[in-house]
Amino acid sequence: MSHRETVRSQFDLQAELFASAQHANDPALLEQYLRFIAARSEDRIADFCAGPGILARQLACRMVVSIDLSPGMLRQQVAGHPVEADASRAPIRSASVEIAISRLAFHHLENIDAVIDTLHANRLELAR
Numbered sequence: 001m002s003h004r005e006t007v008r009s010q011f012d013l014q015a016e017l018f019a020s021a022q023h024a025n026d027p028a029l030l031e032q033y034l035r036f037i038a039a040r041s042e043d044r045i046a047d048f049c050a051g052p053g054i055l056a057r058q059l060a061c062r063m064v065v066s067i068d069l070s071p072g073m074l075r076q077q078v079a080g081h082p083v084e085a086d087a088s089r090a091p092i093r094s095a096s097v098e099i100a101i102s103r104l105a106f107h108h109l110e111n112i113d114a115v116i117d118t119l120h121a122n123r124l125e126l127a128r
Contacts, residue, residue, distance in 0.1 A: 003110040004069065004086065004110065007069060007070070007110075008069050008070050008071075011051070011068075011069070011070035011072060011073050012070050012071065012072030012073070013072070014072075015051075015052060015070060015072035015073045015075065015076050016072075016076065018051060018052060018073070018076075019051075019052035019054075019073075019076040024051070024052075024054055024104065025054060030054070030055075030058055033055070033103060034058060034059070037099060037101055039059060039062055039098075039099055040098075041062060042062075043062055043063075043097075043098040043099050044062070044063045044064075044065075044096065044097040044098055044099075045059060045062055045063065045064045045065070045097055045098070045099045045100075045101060046064075046065045046067060046090070046092050046097045046099070046100045046101070047064055047065065047066045047067065047080070047101050047102070047103075048067050048087045048090065048100060048101065048102040048105065048115065049067070049068060049069070049087050049102050049103075049104075049105030049106075049109070050066035050067055050068045050073070050074075050077075050080070050082075051068055051070070051073045051076075051104070051105075052073050052074075052076035052077055053066045053073075053074075053076065053077030053078065053079055053080050053082065054103075055101065055103060056077060056079040056080025057077075057078055057079045057080075059079075059080075060079045060080075063081075064079070064080040064081065065080065065081045065083055065092070065097070066080040066081065066082045066083065067083045067085050067087060067090045067092075068082070068083075068084065068085075069084070069085070069086055069087070070084075071084055087102070087105070087109065087115045088109075088111060088114035088115045088117075102115075
């Protein structure tokens, strides 16, 4: 089984538990993260490796595209626009979003450079 297939199957199994996990939904940490990205109400946001869309739920007043490899994680989303895709090959047009974010994900990626290249190729911002 490839790394990609392993990640997808494992996250599909963990999706429901992770969506309600205390460490992933900690209000203080989420508030700190939201302050850091400083999204404006008009910003379009791409959340790479979005999991169950925890950030999309927090950013509900904004347009958020939640990109994740795991269909199980995407089924847990209650906000945003879920897109099943590999973060290194995400279907995002150049300059179509103002902010690109990723939270709790980079340690799961097989090729971090490919994901960074995708962000740069699309001229997306990692953070303001």
